[in-house]
Amino acid sequence: MQWALPERWDTGDGFIRWASFGAGPPxxxxxxxxxxxxxxxxxxxxLAQRHTVYVWDMLGFGQSESRAEDTSLTRQTEILAALLAHWGVHAPAVIAHDVGGVVALRAMLLHGVEFSALTLINAASVTGWGDGEFFRAVQGHPDVFTMLPPWAMDSLIEAKLRSASHTGLRADALRTYLAQWTRAGGREAFVRQYAQGGEEHSEELQPLLADITIPVHVIWGVEDAWLSVDYARQLLAALPLQTRLTLMPDAGHAVQEDQPGALLVALTEWRIA
Incomplete structure (x- = not known):
């Protein structure tokens, strides 16, 4: 699998990798x-046929620096705001998945970053996203997880990744996701970002969600084993009445892996793609 992020930017806490594709609205x-x-x-x-698409690996993830000490969602939000300034991008449309949802919402509601539209895909947002047993175990006992031998930690990470997909992750995708956590410093980074990434980063957002004025589209894999459709409806109830909800059959938490074609259709119908 070839997925390269050729650009490098120093956050002050470590470097991140990013790339842009295509031309058009950001x-x-x-x-x-x-x-x-x-x-x-x-x-x-x-997406790049109609937009200039920006992607980046958050600090501690993927091709970015894995040894940074602060990879919390609060820090990732600060990096996003600084990155947008570095790119010279104003009021982009944003598509956010999983805890990327908290980062996007914090940027918009707490940092005053302007978006033109926001799509949330199986995204952490309203209260309850950190209630899973795995999440609570890592947050409560990070030292126990860092003591595990590499073979045990690798098996745990692989099982966690597999549980994100309803249809089953392709072998090349699984290898790529695993590689970021099995490299030098990666296992520690895996534990660190869970230990630092709890609901304390979304508490301030709760009373502000109903006041969002830009168009919001919520897309959800109905077979999500991490955040159920009930959670999606809880999010919908917290957002403005005009928020759109699109449910994705035969998709788990990783909609992009399970149903990329259907996801593109949903984005196109909403005039994002």
Whole structure:
């Protein structure tokens, strides 16, 4: 699998890798955990026919620096705001997945970053996204996980990745996602970003969600084993009444992996792609 991010930018805490594709109105894609920008590889070519598409690996993820000490969602938000300034991008459309949703919402609601539209795909947002047993275990006992031998940690990470897909991750995709966590410093980075990435980063957002004025589209894989459709409806209830919800059959948490074609159709119908 070829997915290269040729550009490098120093955040002050470590470098991140990024790339842009195509030409047109700016569109920024935010990945979640435990993925990377690789998750967008199947839909970027189509999106880039109408947009300048920006992708980046968050600090601690993918091709970016893995040894940074602060990879919290609050820090990732600060990096996003600085990156947009570095790119010279104003009021982009944003598509955010998983905890990328918290990063996008923090940027918009707490940092005053302007977006033209926001799409949330199986995205952490309203209260309850950090309630899963795995999430609570890592947050409560990070030292235990860092003590695991590499073979045990690698098996755990692989199982976590596999559980994101309803149809089954392709072998090359699984290898790529695993590689970021099995490289030097990667296992520690995996534990660190979960330990630092809890709901404390989304608490401030809750009373502000209903006041969003830009168009918002919520897209959800109905077979999500991490965040159910009930959670999606909870999010919909917290957002303005005009928010659109699109449910994706035969897709789990990683909609981009399970149903990339259907996802593109949904984005196209909403005039994002």
């Amino acid at each position: 569109l920024v894609l935010l990945h979640g955990t435990p993925f990377s920008s690789t998750i967008w590889r199947d839909i970027v070519p189509a």
